Amino acid sequence: MRLVFAGTPAVAVTALRAVLASRHTVEAVVTRPDAPAGRGRRVEPSPVAALARDSGLEVLTPRRPRERWFLDRLREIAPDCCPVTAYGALLPQAALDIPPHGWVNLHFSVLPAWRGAAPVQHAILHGDDITGATTFRLVAELDAGPVFGVLTEAVRPADTSGDLLGRLAASGAELLVATLDGIEEGSLRAVPQPAEGISFAPKLTPADAQVDWKLPxxxxxxxxxxxxxxxxxxxxxxxxxxxxxxxxxxxxxxxxxxxxxxxxxxxxxxxxxxxxxxxxxxxxxxxxxxxxxxxxxxxxxxxxxxxxxxxx
The missing domain is CATH 3.10.25.10 (Formyl transferase, C-terminal domain)
Structure with a gap:
């Protein structure tokens, strides 16, 4: 399939590498615009943009993915499917409608648990024993689309969110490629998420990270x-x-x-x-x-x- 990959942070680089190594063709990458990073706050490309440019891929960096130039360019590329990992912006319906096989998101939880920006952090914060990753088709509602595939991963007693996310990024990248293969072959159909067990995982802020020593x-x-x-x-x-x-x-x-x-x-x-x-x-x-x-x-x-x- 002809693909346009969407992602931004380092955790998405693992997925992009896996897709680049697959039988599918990545025509372009969508990522967030260059932004200040590190102690010096120098403006730098996202990790996904850096890999894409090193790989000779076209890089699209709309400030808002509803911008006309972006939608027009996406239609020109005419991807069959758009895999997504941690892109970081909500996609409008006009973008979701362009690829015939939709936008397939790799999310780091077993949906419908922990919909939102910080699923791994919330799994650890709430003491979950098991988490995982899910591939699903993007819809307008947050992380609510039908599911293609799921894997599970034990949360180890000493796991930080970085540790756990690193393991899920590797196994999830394999799941994403397997999902794309199944879509192309016609052997995989998305099924609706359960109506029960929905929980949300908003991004953790510095205020959330202040330790309250009165807690157990x-x-x-x-x-x-x-x-x-x-x-x-x-x-x-x-x-x-x-x-x-x-x-x-x-x-x-x-x-x-x-x-x-x-x-x-x-x-x-x-x-x-x-x-x-x-x-x-x-x-x-x-x-x-x-x-x-x-x-x-x-x-x-x-x-x-x-x-x-x-x-x-």
Whole structure:
């Protein structure tokens, strides 16, 4: 089939590579416009755009996919199908109607669970044991189209959203190619999603990533892992924002009686009090400094921060 691939972030690069290696022909790529990225906030192409240009593909970057020039160019290309992975913008019906086989989206959950922008983060945040990936035909309603294929993946106890998304990106890319093959062969038909079990996964914001130390330890663990690497879990310390990486729940030798957010510093270990039992901190990153093990950071504390340390 003649394809136009739509995607933007690094997680979509895996899918694009798989489609490029398939028997289908990618005629062009649709991605979000160049945007500031990294610490220097330099304007850079999306990861998908970078791969597409390296592969000699035409790159379409509409600010809004309802723009006339974009719709006209899509009609000129006349794709049979448009595979999508994390494109990042809602497509108008005028675009959805162009390819005869529609737009086939790879979504990182078992639909209808976790429709929306952050399905992997919400699966971890809510303590799901199993998640997965789904290929489905895009419709106007958010992630509500009929399903072509599904795979499942166990959520491991120490998974961050980055870990889990990395595995799903690889297996999901294979599912996407198999779906395109089945559509071309006529052996695959989309079936409606169940009416029960619908849940939504809006994008997590920095406000969602602030740790509330009054929560039980297992909920703090989930929150930090769900927000790693993006948007990045954090807490207040000394009036400033400190970034946190995953903690250890079952920490041998953890002190008793710590107040919520109170720190206990030992040689080689830093514990933080929660609403249930203390957790062992992993890496931390104070503002303007590098990521470092919590014990190394604690050795540099001075004054009240060292004698009465605590998170806000």
């Amino acid at each position: 330890a297992h909920l703090i663990d989930r929150q930090i892992r769900a927000c790693t690497p993006d948007p990045g879990a954090w807490t207040a310390f000394g009036g400033e924002r400190m970034k946190l990486w995953p903690v250890t729940l079952s920490a041998a030798g953890a002190p008793e009686g710590l107040g919520t957010g109170e720190l206990h510093i030992e040689r080689g270990a830093v514990y933080a009090g929660t609403g249930s039992h203390p957790v062992l901190l992993g890496d931390v990153q104070p503002p303007g400094k590098r990521r470092t093990p919590a014990a190394d950071w604690a050795r540099g504390l001075r004054g009240d921060q060292a004698t009465r340390p605590g998170f806000g």
